[in-house]
Amino acid sequence: MKDIEVIFHHFENDDEKERMNYVYRLIEKGYKQRFGIIYIHASDEEQAELIDGQLWTFRQESFIPHSMLKNKNDDAPISIGCETLPDMYLDVIINLSDQAEDPSLEPKKIHEIVPASEEKKSLARVKWKTYKGLNYRIKSHKVN
Numbered sequence: 363m364k365d366i367e368v369i370f371h372h373f374e375n376d377d378e379k380e381r382m383n384y385v386y387r388l389i390e391k392g393y394k395q396r397f398g399i400i401y402i403h404a405s406d407e408e409q410a411e412l413i414d415g416q417l418w419t420f421r422q423e424s425f426i427p428h429s430m431l432k433n434k435n436d437d438a439p440i441s442i443g444c445e446t447l448p449d450m451y452l453d454v455i456i457n458l459s460d461q462a463e464d465p466s467l468e469p470k471k472i473h474e475i476v477p478a479s480e481e482k483k484s485l486a487r488v489k490w491k492t493y494k495g496l497n498y499r500i501k502s503h504k505v506n
Contacts, residue, residue, distance in 0.1 A: 366498045368472045370486060373505050376478045384505060385413070385475060386420045388456060393426050393440060398453025398470070401431075404444040405459050413442050460485050462492040472498075 371388075373381055385402075392400050404410035410430065417426045417440070431443030441448055444459070452469040460482075463472050472493075476486040493500055 366469065366472065366496075367501065368474060368493045368498050369501045369503055370474045370476055370490065371503050371505050372476045372483075372486075373478050378477075381475065381477060381505075382412075382416070385456060385458070386416060388473060389417065389428075389440060390420065390424065390426055392454055392456075394424075398439070399451060400440045400454045400456065401448050401452045401469075402440065402442045403455055403457045403459045403463065404442060406444050409458060410442050410444045417442075462489040465496055 371384070373384075389400065389402065391397075402410075402413055404413060414428070414430055417428050420426065426440060427438050428440035428442060429438035431441045431446060431448055441450075447464055447467065452467055454471045454473070455463050455467065455469045456473045456475065457463055458475050463469070474486060474489060476482055490500060
């Protein structure tokens with residue numbers, strides 16, 4: 363079994379713009395620090411398209427190379443998708459979906475983004491139990 367770390371990023375408010383800006387900074391950090399192949403697991407196609415659009419314009423002074431998973435650009439270090447799981451090795455997954463990640467993907471790290479709503483917190487507890495049952499190392503991080 364691979365040593366997989368999961369970090370739950372808990373938000374104290376439900377401001378989606380603030381949460382997504384945090385996600386974009388997390389993606390940028392992963393890219394600039396060369397964390398390897400990153401997969402952003404969006405909750406749905408609309409969110410995947412939003413992330414794709416924002417990564418082109420997130421910062422004026424930097425470009426984050428990425429592609430939509432459905433476009434199959436193997437050269438892009440960052441892929442964005444929602445329904446189909448990637449059939450490639452992944453180093454990092456940023457999970458915005460409601461499901462725990464498939465253990466067969468075996469990334470080094472999973473970032474779980476947890477909005478402040480009770481419904482999303484409840485879903486995060488289910489994910490936590492799933493990952494704990496798989497003996498993943500779990501950390502929690504509060505985002506103000």
